[in-house]
Amino acid sequence: xxxxxxxxxxxxLAGTLALAISISSPSVARAADVDQLEAQMRxxxxxxxxxxxxxxxxxxxxxxxxxxxxxxxxxxxxxxxxLKVKWKGAPELSSSDGRFTFKVRGRVNVDYNGIDQDEAVxxxxxxxxxxxxxxRLGVSGTLFYDWNYKFELDFAGDNATIKDAFIEYTGxxxxxxxxxFKTYNSLEALMxxxxxxxxxxxxxxxxxxxxxxxxxxxxxxxxxWTAEAGIFATAPEANQTTYxxxxxxxxxxxxxxxxxxxxxVVHIGGSMRHRDDAGNPRDGVSDPLFxxxxxxxxLHLADRFVSTPRIGxxxxxxxxxxxxxxxxFSLQGEYAQDTVETASALASADPxxxxxxxxxxxxxxxxxxxxxxxxxxxxxxxxxxxAGGGGWGAWQIAGRYDVLDLSDQSGAIPSCTxxxxxxxxxxxxxxxxxxxxxxMLNVNQSEIDGGINDGAEITGVGMRAQxxx
Numbered sequence: 001x002x003x004x005x006x007x008x009x010x011x012x013l014a015g016t017l018a019l020a021i022s023i024s025s026p027s028v029a030r031a032a033d034v035d036q037l038e039a040q041m042r043x044x045x046x047x048x049x050x051x052x053x054x055x056x057x058x059x060x061x062x063x064x065x066x067x068x069x070x071x072x073x074x075x076x077x078x079x080x081x082x083l084k085v086k087w088k089g090a091p092e093l094s095s096s097d098g099r100f101t102f103k104v105r106g107r108v109n110v111d112y113n114g115i116d117q118d119e120a121v122x123x124x125x126x127x128x129x130x131x132x133x134x135x136r137l138g139v140s141g142t143l144f145y146d147w148n149y150k151f152e153l154d155f156a157g158d159n160a161t162i163k164d165a166f167i168e169y170t171g172x173x174x175x176x177x178x179x180x181f182k183t184y185n186s187l188e189a190l191m192x193x194x195x196x197x198x199x200x201x202x203x204x205x206x207x208x209x210x211x212x213x214x215x216x217x218x219x220x221x222x223x224x225w226t227a228e229a230g231i232f233a234t235a236p237e238a239n240q241t242t243y244x245x246x247x248x249x250x251x252x253x254x255x256x257x258x259x260x261x262x263x264x265v266v267h268i269g270g271s272m273r274h275r276d277d278a279g280n281p282r283d284g285v286s287d288p289l290f291x292x293x294x295x296x297x298x299l300h301l302a303d304r305f306v307s308t309p310r311i312g313x314x315x316x317x318x319x320x321x322x323x324x325x326x327x328x329f330s331l332q333g334e335y336a337q338d339t340v341e342t343a344s345a346l347a348s349a350d351p352x353x354x355x356x357x358x359x360x361x362x363x364x365x366x367x368x369x370x371x372x373x374x375x376x377x378x379x380x381x382x383x384x385x386x387a388g389g390g391g392w393g394a395w396q397i398a399g400r401y402d403v404l405d406l407s408d409q410s411g412a413i414p415s416c417t418x419x420x421x422x423x424x425x426x427x428x429x430x431x432x433x434x435x436x437x438x439x440m441l442n443v444n445q446s447e448i449d450g451g452i453n454d455g456a457e458i459t460g461v462g463m464r465a466q467x468x469x
Contacts, residue, residue: 082095082096083095083096084096088103088469089435089436089468089469090103090104090105090106090469091103091104094142098142098145099142099143099144099145100141100142100143100144101141101142102139102141103139103140103141104137104138104139104469105136105137105138105139105140105152105468105469106136106137106138106152106468106469107134107135107136107194107466107467107468107469108132108134108135108136108466108467108468109132109133109134109135109156109193109464109465109466110130110131110132110133110464110465110466111130111131111132111133111199111300111301111462111463111464112129112130112461112462112463112464113127113128113129113130113131113299113300113301113302113460113461113462114126114127114128114460114461114462115127115128115296115297115299115301115302115458115459115460115461116458116459116460117296117302117303117456117458118456118457118458118459121448121453121454121455121456122303122305122453122456122458124303124305127301127302127460129301131156131157131300131301132156132157133156133300133464134154134156134193135154135155135156136152136153136154136155136156136163137152137153137155138150138151138152138153138163138164139151139152140152145171146169146170146171147167147168147169147170148167148168148169148170149166149167149168150164150165150166151164151165152164152165161238162180162237163180163212164179164180164181164212165179165180165181166178166179166180166181167179173220174218174219174220175218175219175220175221176216176217176218177216177217177218177219177230178215178216178217179214180212180213180214180237181212181213181215181217182210182211182212183210183211183212183213183215183230183232183249183251183273184217184219184228184229184230184251184252184253184271185210185251185253185271185272185273185317185319186204186205186210186271186319186321186334186336187267187269187321187323187332187334187374187375187376188201188202188205188321188332188334188357189201189205189210189211190253190374190375191375191376192377194378194466194468195376195377195378195379197330197332197359197361197396197398197400197428197430198298198359198398198400198426198428198440198442199298199299199300199428199440199442199462199464200295200298200299200300200462202298202334202355202357202400202402203294203295203298203355203357203402203403203404203422203424204294204334204336204338204354204355204356204357204404206293206294206295207292207293207294207353207355207404207406208292208315208317208336208338208353208355209290210273210317211236212236212237213232213233213234213236213237213249214232214233214237214240215230215231215232215233215249216230216231216232217229217230217231217251218230221373221374223257223260224256224257224258224260225254225255225256225257226253226254226255226269226373226374227252227253227254228251228252228253228254229250229251229252229253230250230251230252231248231249231250231251232248232249232250232251233246233247233248233249233278234246234247234248234249234275234276234277234278235247235278235288239278239286241282242278242281242282242283242286243278243279243280243281243282243286243288244279244280244281244282245278245279245280246278247275247276247277247278247279247288248275248276249273249274249275249276250273250274250275251271251272251273252271252272252273253269253270253271253272253374254269254270254271255267255268255269255270255321255374256268256269257371257374260371262368263325263326263327263368264325264326264327265323265324265325265369265371266323266324267321267322267323267324267371267374268321268322269320269321269322269374270318270319270320270321271317271318271319271321272316272317272318272319273316273317274314274315274316274317275290275314275315276313276314277289277290277312277313277314287310289310289311289312289313289343289346290310290311290312290313290315290340291307291308291309291310291311291312292307292308292312292338292340292353292406293306293307293308293406293418294306294307294404294422296422296446296448296456296458296460297424297444297445297446297458297459297460298402298424298426298442298444298446299442299444299460299462302458302460304418305418305420305422305446305448305451305453305456305458306404306406306418306419306420306421306422306448306450306451306453307406307418307419308353308406308413308416308418308419309346309413309414309415309416311340311342311343311346311347311413311416312340312341312342312343313341313342313343314340314341315338315339315340315341316338316339317336317337317338317339318336318337319334319335319336319337320334320335320336321333321334322334323376325368325369325371327366327368328362328363328364328365328366328367328368329360329361329362330360330361330362330368330369331358331359331360332358332359332360333356333357333358333359334356334357335354335355335356336354336355336356337352337353337354337355338352338353338354339351339352340352340353342413346413346414347412347413347414348412349409349412349413350409351408351409351410351413352408353404353405353406353408354403354404354405354408355402355403355404355405356402356403357400357401357402357403358400358401359398359399359400359401359426360398360399360400361396361397361398361399362396362397362398363379363394363395363396364395364396364397365382365383365392365393365394365395366382367379367380367381367382367394367396367432378435379394379396379432379435380435381393381394381432381433381434381435382394384433384434384435385433385434386434393431393432393433393434394430394431394432395429395430395431395432396429396430396431396432397428397429398426398427398428398429398430399425399426399427399428400424400425400426400428401423401424401425401426402423402424402426403421403422403423403424404421404422405421406419406420406421407419407420407421407449407450407451410450410451416451417451417452418451418452418453419450419451420448420449420450420451420453420454421448421449421450422446422447422448422449423446423447423449424444424445424446424447425444425445426442426443426444427442427443427444428440428441428442428443429441436467436468436469437466437467438466439463439464439465439466440462440463440464440466441461441462441463442460442461442462442463443460443461444459444460444461444462445457445458445459445460446458446459
């Protein structure tokens with residue numbers, strides 16, 4: 001009995017130990033797995049920190065390289081191809097920062113004039129001829145933002161004549177110009193012939209010699225008013241070596257535009273000029289005195305039927321101007337008077353000569369005359385003529401009445417046999433094929449009163465093919 005009891009006591013203890021071992025084995029395995037996962041995670045975290053360090057280092061190197069490239073670009077000279085190109089009738093080149101611009105410019109005017117010069121009265125035969133009225137080539141542009149330049153030659157008539165040739169500083173409220181350019185007188189005279197309504201400008205512009213001279217000027221331009229003044233040598237550029245004393249010309253112009261908006265303009269202005277003749281000709285023969293004359297029928301190939309002898313040693317010009325634009329309609333007019341101081345050896349009279357005109361125009365196709373800085377400029381054609389489906393271009397009709405009176409005190413001036421008055425009617429039609437090309441037709445008639453050509457009627461037809469760029 002004793003033996004059975006001992007045997008029965010050991011068996012339960014062994015079972016208990018076996019059960020404990022079997023229960024504890026899975027817990028030990030799980031603990032080992034957790035330690036292994038934690039080790040792997042620590043390894044991955046170390047790798048990620050290393051990768052982040054490498055990324056930050058790469059970013060720093062890239063930023064340093066970008067900064068170094070920018071600094072090198074500032075130090076390096078500009079790229080030879082650092083250009084912008086615009087098309088304004090011809091290519092206009094400019095640097096990308098706008099400091100420099102360069103444009104080749106020019107124009108060609110091919111004219112025909114057919115003129116009945118009333119030979120029975122004037123003794124001058126009729127005209128039927130063509131001419132290259134203008135053939136110009138030049139350059140213009142900007143230097144260092146504020147310096148403008150322009151140089152242009154005219155090759156018409158198989159001669160090279162300097163037209164505009166000046167430099168101008170625009171970095172101040174007042175522009176400063178020096179060179180060969182138009183004196184500050186008359187709306188019609190200052191406008192480019194590219195943009196005038198008729199083939200030739202009003203008769204007083206030629207008669208009173210309102211043109212380019214060598215000198216300097218100041219100017220200020222805004223949307224509603226302009227002011228210009230200058231001092232010039234009196235002798236034209238072509239005669240700049242003829243005289244030892246060039247003489248002096250003073251010129252000024254002021255304009256106001258109380259209304260200046262798209263397709264609506266009211267313009268009022270006035271100008272003056274005083275000039276003294278040149279003196280001391282180098283050859284001892286050339287006559288520096290001023291002469292006053294204009295071509296008949298306002299056509300360039302006509303003869304001059306009102307004209308004075310060379311009489312003026314000084315003169316003073318006053319002029320008023322006005323214009324209105326209402327959409328396609330435009331009205332423009334000017335009045336000018338020139339009081340002459342005659343050479344005392346020739347006459348005791350000091351005549352006052354006058355000229356004036358009134359003109360009107362209408363764009364049948366709806367365009368309008370653009371206005372800027374006291375002048376009218378390039379017409380923007382709505383439907384340009386073009387191959388393969390272009391439009392009709394712009395059509396403009398116009399009329400002008402133009403009067404020049406050189407008859408004042410003619411009886412007191414010796415040899416003033418052609419001193420008289422010229423009254424001219426003009427009717428015109430212009431076909432603008434695009435912004436840079438137009439065809440022009442003028443039908444004109446002048447009546448002469450006074451002088452040896454009294455009663456003459458000069459009738460003419462003018463045609464022009466024009467391109468500019």
